[in-house]
Amino acid sequence: MWDEEKAKPESNRRTVGMRQHFVNGLVYCTGDMMHFSQYMEDKAFIFQLFEWSMRGVARVILANNPLSGVLILGALVWASPWQALLGTLGLLTSTLTAVIIGQDSEEVSGGLHGFNGMLVSLLMGVCSSAGDWYWWLLLPVFLGGATSTFLYSGLAPLLDKWDLPVAVFPFNMVILLYLACTGSSNPYYPHHPATPLGELESNATKLSLTQLLQGVPLGVGQIYACEDLGPSVLILGATLLYSPLLGSHALLGSGAGTLAGLSVSVRHGALYSGLSGFNGALGCMAVGGLFFTFNWRTHLFSIASAFLSSYADIALSNLLGTVGLPACSWAATLTATLMLLLTGRSLSAYRIPTGRVMAPEQNIRCHSQWAAREATDSTDV
């Protein structure tokens, strides 16, 4: 390969150079892009806010990369401009609330105060039965975005005692609060009551394998409450850009969730639309690569986590469905939180402290560095 390249004429060399540039560019754009944050540090507030927001968009799917955020926002606009507008407003409200109440600036610039607000407003839009461009919805979007920041700020010291991330607890709380508060037949804010996953009537028809397979990538899109195949694939691509490991775990988890759904015969619609897969995807991503160093043990563990998240989601969906509420991502959040607390030495040895979590690929590199350093330290002492 090396010899061949040397022998190539000028024109080919240029291609090689371009390819090199492309690879460099790709490396530059993947991972946490911390260099980009440093580059933005002395720019105008509006540009910085843009970077924080894009990181916030990506944070929903556990990525921390402004470019992934841009791609995902593009996918949302593609799926539904109204939804994308709502999401953006929720994102900005919660980020600005965090700035105003004086949250830690490092957290704000990492996008940690944006993703809950974004999810809240996306779900408000999806659940609303008043149709698109119903402008009164902006009121709860603003309130919900601000509230999610308050809850994030309040939950942080609670969870911090065990070095746990706040994750999407605020989103799950605020959206249940909103839906329970308004009720399905509210005159100002009507919404569709949620259908439990375990409903049986529609299962008379035969299962379609094509639609079942489509449900797997759709499960990744469902993390953003997006039900179209194209945008879902784009969201998956954005995740792969951040970290191929994280992206593949997303697909794997969504598949596991679909299998779990099949095993207890949830309604076919939920399998086809990816609703039964997205909690599995989140549970799988959190454990496989992000909060634990990737290796075969944590890989098996992440699959277990995906199944557990999915079953918990079905259970919660059946329970909350009796009062017309959706289960959101409670299952994945609770499961991942419990898994992070695991004390079994074969697994907890690979746990990465919350403050040090980076892209999975970097986690692997850093882990071996620590291990080496700690080994040296213990020899010294």
Next chain:
Amino acid sequence: MWDEEKAKPESNRRTVGMRQHFVNGLVYCTGDMMHFSQYMEDKAFIFQLFEWSMRGVARVILANNPLSGVLILGALVWASPWQALLGTLGLLTSTLTAVIIGQDSEEVSGGLHGFNGMLVSLLMGVCSSAGDWYWWLLLPVFLGGATSTFLYSGLAPLLDKWDLPVAVFPFNMVILLYLACTGSSNPYYPHHPATPLGELESNATKLSLTQLLQGVPLGVGQIYACEDLGPSVLILGATLLYSPLLGSHALLGSGAGTLAGLSVSVRHGALYSGLSGFNGALGCMAVGGLFFTFNWRTHLFSIASAFLSSYADIALSNLLGTVGLPACSWAATLTATLMLLLTGRSLSAYRIPTGRVMAPEQNIRCHSQWAAREATDSTDV
């Protein structure tokens, strides 16, 4: 003014003297009245128990003043003697249980072990559908009062890790336990099933502004499950006696709660009776003045807290209403607890450590003293 006074004849001087006496007396009676506790220290147990109990009565509305307690108890007797009797028995049971199981004597004398038992027995009386003077009700009143002290004692170390007050968590737990345990058609302890706030049928009639405005002071009375205007105003007066700042926040919060109720169109009955306001009042009082030093920032914050409490109350009421249970003050308790945990520096800087909380007016004075002392300390070091 000073010159005028000097020129006044003897009779006027006496008026001035009396006025001065009155002001002195008022100053003596407002705030935490710690001097009164010191004065009672060597009195007989029965007098001390009386002081503790009266502080316990006032603690329900976050005041810590035996005179306010006496006024409030008077308001309860005015509204319903049977209810007042139940409340007193619950109060005494839980205070004496605390003495027997050896709780910290400072907590007992501050009335901290009485208010939960009192609320439990008041709510038992209000929910009971067996009518007044149904003597069998004393059995659950005694048991509920004792249980609330056990729960207080058990929850304290849990919440203490984050320097949080136990507040009315025990009351909320015990009353739900009692109502869920007996069920609405129990042969011994029947009770009215709770109506969710969000019910729609009765909203056909036009909204009456007078009744709506009456709902605001009634919201303060509802903290003691009292639905009459006169006693409610007396309760408000007792709060103003303890601290004008706290009292005005109670009114403000109740108003915010009514507005929140209007915005999601709760049933009119709840607006008129103050049911939609009392959680807002509690949420507003806890944040504005009591646990945070009063200033314009925490004032805005207290309004946000009032709205959040009210919306959470509507949501919980709709949820618990599906099984016929009332939402009690869960919403305000949870919201205030989360708000106390807030880490945003613009607000958390004004948080007062739980052990140092006094009347809002004294909090302001003490806060500036600390600030001065801490500034000196940091210069010294």
Next chain:
Amino acid sequence: MWDEEKAKPESNRRTVGMRQHFVNGLVYCTGDMMHFSQYMEDKAFIFQLFEWSMRGVARVILANNPLSGVLILGALVWASPWQALLGTLGLLTSTLTAVIIGQDSEEVSGGLHGFNGMLVSLLMGVCSSAGDWYWWLLLPVFLGGATSTFLYSGLAPLLDKWDLPVAVFPFNMVILLYLACTGSSNPYYPHHPATPLGELESNATKLSLTQLLQGVPLGVGQIYACEDLGPSVLILGATLLYSPLLGSHALLGSGAGTLAGLSVSVRHGALYSGLSGFNGALGCMAVGGLFFTFNWRTHLFSIASAFLSSYADIALSNLLGTVGLPACSWAATLTATLMLLLTGRSLSAYRIPTGRVMAPEQNIRCHSQWAAREATDSTDV
């Protein structure tokens, strides 16, 4: 007595010797049998696993004695071989999962990772409406057993902050998860929906005192989801073998639970089958003797705990019954957890740190030793 014995002929002496042997043997077999663990330390893994499992079986009823475990397993086989098989499989799955994920070996050998899995699988069997020997049930049994170990491992650091035991929280979570996930009319895993305790229809008939008294020992058997009198008595016997104090508290608590049930008129079936008693039994055992040194104060306290557990169980059963779920042992677990946190000095002085808990009889002995030692220490210092 002593003189008489001396005068007895040879044949009688042998009886005396045998009696002595029997007493020695009995003493050897009661309590925690730590010497047996030491004896097993160098045996083959399969024998060790047997000991761990038998301790796990006994742990369900708060005992820690392999022989009690053998007796209880015998009782389960007597009641239903299929149930016993399920229980054993759940037990083995969760114990082996704990070994694989590297849990603390001392915990594993104490049987702490087995009892949750066993309870999960027993309840899966009891709730299943597919009849005995329905082999597909082994799938959820394996999954549930493994999950309960994961949850145990995750909850431990949470509860450890307050020195609380994990107890049967994982069992309660996993079984609710399973039942909510499958729903009552699932095509693969159908189950009987739970009937709330407070249902009224069947109470038309007169209460039968004999059946009511039978309900008390049955309440002990219900801890293992066993509804037959013979096996229940055997289980009680196994508990008495471990510790007479614990066994008598089990009976006492079950009786208190039955009384509590009578006082709010639960349906007669629940009283007869012991369903209304088993939470009381657990609540009473945990406080009386096990986690608190036994004396008259903690004895009264254990009765209070039994009543509180029972009332909480009725309340939870009514609530969860609305969605067709059983209340399991949530009530006893939550109540006991709160009681362990109690700060009242008259009771908390007798609290035994979780790591030092032994059989009640040994707790009494050790407590006086500490007290003496601590007294000496404080004199020295």
